[in-house]
Each structure stands twice: as C-alpha cells, then as structure tokens.
Amino acid sequence: MPQAQSEPKAESREPKAKRPLRVAILGFGTVGASVARILVERPELASRLQLTHVFNRGVTRKRADWVPSSVVWTDSFDDVLAAHPDVVVEVVGGVTPAHEWVSKAIEAGSSVVTANKMLLAAHGPELLKVAATRGVRLRFEAAVGGGVPLIHGVREGLAGDSLTGVAGILNGTCNYILSRMSATGEPMDIVLADAQRLGYAEADPTADVDGFDAAAKLVVLAGIAFHRHLRMPEVPRRSIRPLSAADFRYADRLGCTIRQVSRVQATDGGFFGSVGPALVPQGSSFGRNEGANNVVTIYGKYGGESSFSGAGAGGPATAVAVVSDLLALTQGGRQSEAEEWQPASFVAPPPLPYYLRFIVKDRPGILAAISTAMAKYDVNLDAVLQEPGYPKDRLPFVITVEPCEEAALHEALGELSDADWHADPPLALPRLMGQDS
C-alpha cells in the first residue's frame, strides 16, 4: 500500500521482522479471562498475538492453569509498563485508575485496546490526541455494543458516507426490563429484582436504568460517527424508573411499546439527542428488540439506513471485540488525526409528538386544566386515552400531543405542577415514529 509507509520514529519500537504483538491484559475479570481464552483456544492467532502479561489486583487468586506458563502474572502496573508491551488491553472499567494506566501506557509507546466507555466518554479526545502524537493506536470496539461490530462498521465500513444520525438500544439491562414489562405486564420493581437475581442488573442499577451507561456509549458513538465530543453531563438523560405497567398498556393501545432509546443527530446548527424511555412502534426494529440485545441504526446522507444488532454484553461477546481490535493492530496502519473528536455541544431538538401520562386523584376539571395549560404554550392535544379498571384515587390516563417543542411542553407541565390532583408526577415520553425507531 503506497500510503502505508511512515518514517520510523526514534521513540517507537518498530520491529524489523514480523513477530507477534506482545499483549498485556489489565483486569482478569469476565472479559479479561475471555480474551485470554480466545487467544489460547485459537492457535492460528499465535503468529500474530502473544499474551505476555496479566495484571490484576491480588493476582494470585486469579491465576488460571489454562494460561500458558510463559505469561507473567502481576499486581504491579509498573511491571507491565516496564515490559514495554506492544498493546495494553484495559478491561478494568471505571475512570479511575484506568485513566492513569491508559495514559501512561500510551505515553510509553504502547497501543491500547479498551472496553471502557466511561473512560472514553470522559477522556476520549485527549487520549486519541496523545495516541496520534505518540504514533500508537487507541481502539475500543468493545466499548459499545459488546459483540456487535458497530465501531468498525461506523468508523471504517461507513467512512465513505456523511453520517447524519445514530439511534439505538445501547443498554441491554434496560431492554431486558422494558421488553419483559411489555410482554408480561409486570411492574418495574418485580422485573428489576429478577434482573438483579439473574445477573442482568447490578445491585445498584443506577448506571443502567438512569441512562449513564447508554449516555457514555452514545458519546463514544458520536465521536466515531461525527468526530465530535459531546460532553457526557450534557447528554439529556431520563430514567426508566417512573415507567409503570399502565404505561405499557397505554403504549399498546397506540400500537407502540416502550424502549430506552439513545439517539444523536447532526444538524447544521449542532447536535441534538437524548437517552431515555420513548414510545416506539411495536413493529419497528427497536420495538421488536427483545431481551438484552442491542440494535443500532446509522443514518447516512448517501447510503441511507444501516442497522447492526446482536449481543450487547457478556464476557465472550465483548472479548471478541477486544480480540478483533488486537488483530486490527497487527494489520498495521496508524491512528489518523482525522479520528480525533472536536468539542461540540447540544442544541434544542426539533418538535416531536409526545405521550403524556398523568396519575391523578380523579375529580371534574382536570382535563380542562391540562388543556388550558397546553394551549397557553401552543401545545396541541391529539387524543385522550383512559383505560378502565384503575382506582379513582390513582387513575392513570394518557394524553398524546402533536409535535411540539420540548421546552414548551415542560413549561406547560410546569404550570400544572402545583395542582393538588396529581397522585404521581406526570411522565412525558417522546413518540419516535419514523427514522428513530
């Protein structure tokens, strides 16, 4: 390849002959162990990748007899650094101390493969820049979509397009919870407890149900798709916690179900997007996505829609993504400065239709009060739905509204916040009908 050549840098360790890349794994949990297992079980990889170090806190209890005896087990990151591995695989997770370790590895001239979405969302731009400067590479297929080769697909497979949007179901835990609530009519607390028992949800489910995990993945996807860095605290985020069985019943009446949808769209003025529960048509790819699966649709100016789906998490699936990144590093090439993420911020989204669910202590005049507040902010009501069988003192009903500005809707709901007929705070969900579902 004519363009492949670059002048050897004095500080990088360029081998003259073809030899396997020496790989150090930081973190020997489910993913780290699965990476090691693939490297051991696929002998055809031995000429390209050689596992040399496994780092873990209290490493002695981690040592596995199926790992070749040549591998050094250590609980000292400095030992790893001193061995100058060609690639450091970071599957520790969390921003601290992963950030320090990854930074030091890159500074020392090692490429890094990471599954760490939180690290990338917080420090991606800086790490990409340093990697380009140091002539090494930072790859992170495993950070989004587990075994779904989404990052490769967007970064390389769709590089020829001008991408305009990304929308997906990026959190398997939420999708497990919501698709099961949709199928069985069970309430959130029962399903969440089961998800925790089955290992689909953490003891503290905040990162999943409140959207932090999906928001970090969305930031990484936006980085890859648009080369822009949306700051994670600025991603509009809503929790799935307020959803009730009644919401699924009303959604069903509208031909819809509810999913946690993460989306970001590029416009001339900037980016808009969000993470949170939304109504999606039952027959859409999001509505049909069951269990812990991920599904992501990418929109391009030239190529239209492309969708990717598969297992979003799990040790072996995520390990496949890590090993794929390692193999990409053996192919050569360099980190392009064009891959860096420039700062960007969010603009207000365009008008969307909404689903508004109220739970009220029923009495005359409630609908009149709501209609008046909505009219004041130019929010047009579409339909009012009320299913039978609910108690008068906790009566859920739904109003759908025509496409309106999100800000106007919240102003209107704010007007009603003092009303004493609320049994629960109202819930507003966007209705994604077309290209975002």
Added chain:
Amino acid sequence: MPQAQSEPKAESREPKAKRPLRVAILGFGTVGASVARILVERPELASRLQLTHVFNRGVTRKRADWVPSSVVWTDSFDDVLAAHPDVVVEVVGGVTPAHEWVSKAIEAGSSVVTANKMLLAAHGPELLKVAATRGVRLRFEAAVGGGVPLIHGVREGLAGDSLTGVAGILNGTCNYILSRMSATGEPMDIVLADAQRLGYAEADPTADVDGFDAAAKLVVLAGIAFHRHLRMPEVPRRSIRPLSAADFRYADRLGCTIRQVSRVQATDGGFFGSVGPALVPQGSSFGRNEGANNVVTIYGKYGGESSFSGAGAGGPATAVAVVSDLLALTQGGRQSEAEEWQPASFVAPPPLPYYLRFIVKDRPGILAAISTAMAKYDVNLDAVLQEPGYPKDRLPFVITVEPCEEAALHEALGELSDADWHADPPLALPRLMGQDS
C-alpha cells in the same frame, strides 16, 4: 504502531510524504458516478483521496461538468495503467474484461477497490494472492450488501471470533418480488414485470431470480468469514421462479413466509449451504425483511449472532462502500496472507424439515402414492394442508415433512416423477426455523 512497518519494496511506489491517494475509476455508470460525486461533495476527503482518471468506453458522452477539470477522461485502459494510480476503482462489473484490468492494475502495483462479486467469486483467491505478493491491497466492501458494511464487520469487527455460519438475504430483487407476493397475493409474473418496470429487476432477470447473484455474494462472504473459496458452480442453487401465490397462502398457514435465503455453515467435515427460496417464520428477521433490503446474520463461536441490515444496492449506497474502502487504504496497513482463500468444497447438509407443494389433477390415491414413496426413503410426513377454492384439475396442496436428508427427499420425489396426476412438478422448500432465519 509497532507492527506497521515493512521494508520498502523497490517496485512499490511508497511516498515519503503524506499526500492524497491518486484514484482512477473504471466505469462511469451509476456507481462510478456516485463515487466521483462523494469525492467531489466531501471536501474534507481531498487531503486523502484525489480523483485523477475516469475510464469508460465512449467516454466523451459520459463527461460530467461537476467533476474537477484536473481529472483525465479516457477510453484507454493503458492510459490509466501508465499513470500509475495508487488505487484503481473497478465498477465495470462482469468477469470479462474486468479480470484482465484488475490483474494488470495489481501487477503494476496499484491497489484495487472493486464492487464486482462475479469477479471475486471466480478469481478472488488468485487476485488476493497476487495483491499480497505485490504489496498492494484488494478491497471489496461494495461487492456484498451495497451500503451495509458487512465485509468490514465480518473481516475486521468479528475477526476475533471463530465464525461458524453466515445466513442472509443477499439479493434485493428477489426480496422485492417475494415480499410483495407475500403482502399482496399477486402472482410472480405480474410482480416481476412491475419490478422490471421500476428498475428493481433487469430485462433478463436470470442472475437475480435463479440465484447467481446471491451465490456469488455467498462465495465472497464465505471467503471473508472462513478464508475458504467455495466454487460458485458448486453452490446448491434453486430458482424462485416456480413459486406461486398459493405457496404464500400455504406458508402463511404455517406462520411463515418465503424468502430467497443464502447460507453457508462451517462444520468439522466441510461446508454446507445453498441459495434459494425457503420458508422462514413471519416474525423472524428474514421474514420481516421487506422490499429490496438486505439482512445478514453472522454466527460466531464466542460472540453468538450479529446481524447487519440496510440497502443492498443502489448507486449512492454502493458508492459509500467504495469510498469507505478507499479511506481504509489511506490508513495504511497491508494485505495479509491470512486473508487468502483456500480451496474448499461442500458436504451434504444436515437433515432439515421441508415444505412440499404438489399441483395435481385430483383423483383418489394420490396421497397414498406420495406416502408410500416417502416411507420407502424414511421421510416422515408431518402434516397435509389443503386450502379450499382451487380447481380440481390444478389443485395445489402441501405436505410438510419432518427433518430428513435432502437426497432422500429427492429420491422419494423421483419415484413419483412418472405419475400422470402431476399438473406441475412438485416444489420442495426447506423450512428454516431457528438460527438460519
């Protein structure tokens, strides 16, 4: 990247400084023109890709005023070769003379990006080998799945897995025809004529409806997924032509619809696979795939299933794939010998359940004759379906059979071939219920 370096070869033109890759396009039809348009419309690509030549027979009538005046238009392939482009984009199609041009370009030290599935199915192994020898690259994202970044996804994104199977809807024309027959109940000839009028099908639809197009794509996918070359004439192939409106009615009674499915699976003994119409559940990803869209599922030992879907064809979508390949070439790297396709052949498929449709001149004893023939070859009948409303002298009815060897089934049907009650030859369709639909 430590591994990126290779010794400069005397015969390859390695630039010392970073400059755009010089690109020559062979063929200025829909795809070629769309490639040129993306290069012109995306100024951020100018530092990486520079269109220098457009080759076409009778090129003067092709000349487009929106192409920069620096581009040389020529109808002489030797002119292109003499200019030593870094990359030749081959979007002419067909094996002859594309094979000669691509071979000469590679021999002369140019990388090649091609959308030509027929060329790859016939000569992929040889071209990949020569490219590796010459230190250039051969890329073909556009050859399968149009705008769906399938080749990237399989080759790079899933490289870390041991892939075990590929199944997909690879021909948009067949899918348009079959999904419309399924939706409207129209007969094949009406829908095919409409598809031709709308530009979805060629005047001679053989390549699409008889499965040649999908078989070539399946050969390319198998090359990428398994590094094996299945010879195209050996791909078991059945046409969709015998399908009638009655088949969709009977499929519906079984909760199924009919799609042209292409699949190949790796076993310890070899590969099995086929291209042709099959019953798939209505709710499956294949059954739900409408219009000219493509959808492909890849099965991996570690990562499970990953699916890709999107526009399978069209100038702009295919051009995106070509430009993505061009951008990949600017990243450097080299063709690995591990990407070469070794010869492989097909073995008999495992037992599958089948749908058998007979169209008969009705009389007593037909079912007895069929049952007897099936029993002789150990094919167990499952159910007999007969819908009302058909004439006695052309009565379609269906027998479903339990999983059986394909060879045994055809022996049994062969026993019946002399019977004088056939109004049409019987039709046997595999029923793909689980992982292949």
